[in-house]
Amino acid sequence: MKASDLMVKCLEEEGIEYIFGVPGEENADFMMSLEQSESIRFVLTRHEQGAAFMAEIYGRLTGNPAGCLGTLGPGATNLITGVADSNMDRAPMLVLTGQGASTRLHKESHQVMDVVDMFKPVTKWATTVWHPENIPEIVRKAVRLARTEKPGAVHIELPEDIAKLPCDKSPLPVRKFRRAVPADKIMDMAFERIGAAKRPLIIAGNGCIRRRASKQLRILCEKTGIGVISTFMAKGCVDMDAPYCLYTIGLGAKDIPACAVDAADLIITLGYDMVEYHPKLWNEGRSKDVLHIDFLPAEIDEHYHPEIEVVGDLAHSLWMLNERIDASDGLKFDLEQQAAVRRDMTEELERHAKDDTESSIRPQKVLWDARQLMAPEDILLSDVGAHKMWIARHYQCHEPNTCLIPNGFCSMGFALPGAIAASLVYPDRRILGICGDGGFLMNMQEMETARRLNCKLTIMVWEDGGYGLIGWKQNNEFGRQTDLAFGNPDWVALAQAFGWHGHKIDSAKELSPALRQALDEDGPSLLVLPIDYRENLELTRRLGEMTCPI
Template identity: 50%
Template sequence: MKASELLVQCLESEGVEYIFGIPGEENADLMMALSNSKIKFILTRHEQGAAFMADVYGRLTGKVGVCLATLGPGATNLVTGVANANMDRSRLLAITGQTDSHLLHKESHQNLNVVKMFEPITKWSWSIRNAKNIPEIVRRAFKIALTEKPGATHIELPQDIAKRESDIPPIGFQEIFRPKANQEQIRRAAKMILESKKPLLFVGNGCAREDESPQIRNFVEQTKIFSINTFMGKGVIPDDYETHLQTIGIKSADHALQAVLEADVIISVGYDLVEYTPKMWNSDLNKKIIHIDYTPSEVYTFYRPDVEITSDIGDAIDAILDEIQKLQSEDTSFDSFPRKNVPEIFQKVRSEVIERINIFKDDESYPIKPEKLILTVREKTNHDDIVISDVGTHKLWISKIFQTFEPNTCIIPNGFASMGFSLPGVLAAKMVCPEKTIVAMTGDGGFLMNVQELETAVRLGLAVIVVVWIDNDLNLISTKQKHEFGTSVFTEFGNPDFVEIAQSFGAAGFHVKSTQEFSQVLEQAKAIVDRPVVIAVDVDYSRNEVLLDDSFPPYVDSLNHKN
């Protein structure tokens, strides 16, 4: 068969359902092959949107999301979305076309070294030069994308290679099994936890990515050890657990940081340093650290594990719990779990976190306060519905206020952290979970970066809800400028009529004029099942300073030696 047909067969053998992208001349053979495939091609309106959709598909399914573009400008348009997936550890394969292989060594129309361009932002990037190698190359790309820590891969198919023939069959998906944890390390970890006075479980992206929530929840339920999560670890432990201190990740302004500074043992589980630097909580190098992850720890000055467990996270957590219970039965001198005396600082932090979440629960002022907006969205959605945040000040508020109860139901891009992520992202989420309410939360800056994907949503009949936070400003940048320099520059802009924008695409559009109306419109939006809904809401960002400089006076004096 033709190489282009073989490539499609290889994708089918990997279980690919969708390919998101934009066709071009140089991938015409591949597009023809796809037209006869069970794989559904989703035409997007920008390649960046295609990459973001593939990213979210990978996060929600645990499979590899696939995006496609042609050579040159099509390939460069993929870059931001591919980089975002790679740094957020999302499973993605980018496929790009290319000019004839005999032209690649010299200057030719739209030709650039795409493989070289993708190398720094993927785990692996390769150009197909022999049709008979396609099954190996495709299998390798999927295996690398799926292997912990997962990420993005890239394959290039020159147009002359696409027309050649091959008789090599696809290799197909092969499941990967991980080894059990080392028993000696498990015993050391259990003993260290039993000897500690203030252990704290630090839950990261790896726990949500591989859905290790049942084992981790069982661990904290049995031990009553307090826990905390990063932005991308939200939902692994429900926010309503009495021992959960919720989300950390806003540098030194996090109230939850006070608890981390007081902890004597950090049980780091699936923690990605890319989200939150250990320098924030271990600058004195005085923390004992138990590292539990699928891969060895990064070499980092402020992250020096005393115990390093490289294995399946869930198996390791279960084994540590079993060993704790065994050691407690063998040696009654241990202060066993669950303990009667809970660290006071942890209780205080938990109390303050809940108080700050609910501080504007009954506030009806308008423009709406971020806390009230987020609480309203939470009230109008089920626990297993999905909210996807864009990047901006709203991301920080969502991370702190939006109560999350299941992993991957509040998706916050926090590795590469690219603006423009949420609108394409909710389209993929709705395709994966059509029965759920899917909400994008985006600033007016990020929304207009990929607003063209509203047409994709309308064409596909995807009933997603897009909440646009309006303040006519790149607010996170202006907030940080004011915090450092006392003023902001070059961040203000004008906005279009968001209702007319939505309606011109064929979507429903609302611009609410009161906090009470926002709640009513959200309810209306949920009843619209055949097209997307855009809700513009004016936001009062006057309390943003609390995100960057929240000293929490009651605890400062007692923690001066830590700060």
């Protein structure tokens, strides 16, 4: 067989199910080989960035990498935003690019650029296949690295002449390893420190949405009552209905859950990742006692300098804590402040639940109705914009990985291609993507991909005719904003042109029936509504006047 055949066989051995992308001349041999695969499905997309977002969401939902594919030059550069998003949001991914013949890479040549060096800053590893015999090792290493905590993207480049070379190697068998676990001594120290605290609090990061970790975290909280505040990407690590769920933290302004942080005498960070929420925002005075429990040692930062670090498999670390709690006389804490925080934030979430008689549509009302219509296992995806802040604050979850927010690299254009991937992974669940009118049009070409695949999904567009989040931040800092306005298409006509169901509503009373109809329709549906973003500055004002409940 030739090298491209061997590459496909190695990917099959790894259990790769999907490759999303746009092929070109330089990966023609690979595409011919891939066409013969019985276990890998190639999904043709309309832009490489959309392919990368699809692979990212597949990785976030399954824990296994999918591939995203582009050719050399502009195909590779189109991939890079989605690849960076996956890498910084800790989703496993394989990035597969073609390249010109190895005989012309040393000189000026058509479309040739150093793709590997370009990908190095946004991947865990990037390499070129120079010898067909190395393909089994390269693919095995790439998949292992992509999956290893913290997960991320890995890039493999296959030059067109190397792809054609004969080879008689075989794939390496997949052999997985058990993650290292903490020593008993450090776990004893962690348990003693928790036991000595009066008001401990957990900040859960995206490491907690791994299912085993979420299960052990819930057991810990049931035993102790310790409250959990999640970052945007950790939503659902504990059930929103549990009394110890203190909702979400991460807005730039101080919000109600931050009161629990202020009152805590010990912050336990679990799977915490400072790319989401910088510790300066919750430990500015560097006075907090921090216990770090994660797969990896703490990132060095002057505002995050824990005395005790428990490093190893997070689920196992939590299990070890639970074993010690069971063997103890029980732990007693003062949880009064945390209960008050939950009470006040719950009231905040319910504030606009009955806005059905109003003509304007507030963000809070949209998210309340969405939560009522979505089952615990259904999946909401947020694009990036002002709506992301509202989703983070007001859409709470019952299960891990049911609200997917890009919050490391924060790339606009994420939700539509991500929803396509989610619908492929879970065709029986309701899939709802929420976008601004700015972010949606960045990858609207994938409407054709969704129609071609007959994906059952709904995309909701909050229309405000401009880049609302930038305006919100400019108004907060300068009291005015620059020109951020733009025009929009006839949304229903756009949906019809792509063969989608299309809906446009104008009032809050139409919202729930229209969303229910869209979610129940076969195939893709588009629902567009004018959003009342006067609430942005109103929220800023109210948070600025906020006082903690105790």
